[in-house]
Amino acid sequence: MSRPERLIMFDVDGTLVDSQGDILAAMTHAFERADHAPPLREAVLGIVGLSLDVAIPRLAPHLTDEMHGCIVGWYKEAYMGLRAQSGVVQSSPLYPHALDTLRALHAAEGNLLGVATGKSARGLDKLLDGHDLRSYFVTRQVADHHPSKPHPSMLLAALAETGVASENAVMIGDTSFDMEMARAAGIAGIGVAWGYHRPEALGTACAIARDFRDLPGLIDKVWG
Structure with a gap:
C-alpha cells in the first residue's frame, strides 16, 4: 500500500x-x-x-x-x-543546497511541495521564474489573498487545494510567524537556523534544521 x-x-x-x-x-x-x-x-x-x-x-x-x-x-x-x-x-540567491534538496523532495513518491509567503503573487512569480522553480510547487499561497501570517489561512487553503490532511503536512520556515501559523493550522513546523529570526525564537518548532540537507531526514521524523 x-x-x-x-x-x-x-x-x-x-x-x-x-x-x-x-x-x-x-x-x-x-x-x-x-x-x-x-x-x-x-x-x-x-x-x-x-x-x-x-x-x-x-x-x-x-x-x-x-x-x-x-x-x-x-x-x-x-x-x-x-x-x-x-x-x-543575484538579488535573492538560493541558500546553499536548497536546489538539490528541493529536487530530492520533489522527486520522492507522494511528496507535494508548496509555498506560503508574505510576498505578493507578482513578487513570487518573478522569484520562481528567475530561479526556474515554478514546476516544483503545486500550491502557492501569497499575501494578496490571505491575512498576514501567523493567521493560518495560507496553510488551510493549501490543505484544501491539495486534499492533504493536516497530520500529513509540514511547514518549513525561518520565523516565529511561520511556526505560529503552522500551529494555528494544526500542522507540524520545522524551523531553519539560517534565516532572519534566531533559532531560539522558533519555540513552537518540532525541530530546527541547521543545514538545508538536514530537511529530508527531519521531515521523515515528523511522520515517524
Whole structure:
C-alpha cells in the first residue's frame, strides 16, 4: 500500500532565498522618502514574513495610516527596481543546497511541495521564474489573498487545494510567524537556523534544521 500524499510547505524569504540586502535597501529608501529615519536592521529583519500592510505599522507605529500606505508603495517600488537592476539570482540567491534538496523532495513518491509567503503573487512569480522553480510547487499561497501570517489561512487553503490532511503536512520556515501559523493550522513546523529570526525564537518548532540537507531526514521524523 502506498503512503498518503504529504504536503511540504516552504516560506520564501529567509528560508529558500536570502533577500535581506534588497529588503533592507528598499526599506531604507521608503523611510527616507517619507522623511523618517530608517528602522534598524534587526527591526526590519524581525518583520520579514509579515504582509507589508502589517509590517510597516509595526516598524513605525507613530506614523499615520496614510503614511503607512505611502511607505508600503515606496518599498514595493524600490524593491522591484533593485530586483530589475541586479536580477533575481543575484538579488535573492538560493541558500546553499536548497536546489538539490528541493529536487530530492520533489522527486520522492507522494511528496507535494508548496509555498506560503508574505510576498505578493507578482513578487513570487518573478522569484520562481528567475530561479526556474515554478514546476516544483503545486500550491502557492501569497499575501494578496490571505491575512498576514501567523493567521493560518495560507496553510488551510493549501490543505484544501491539495486534499492533504493536516497530520500529513509540514511547514518549513525561518520565523516565529511561520511556526505560529503552522500551529494555528494544526500542522507540524520545522524551523531553519539560517534565516532572519534566531533559532531560539522558533519555540513552537518540532525541530530546527541547521543545514538545508538536514530537511529530508527531519521531515521523515515528523511522520515517524
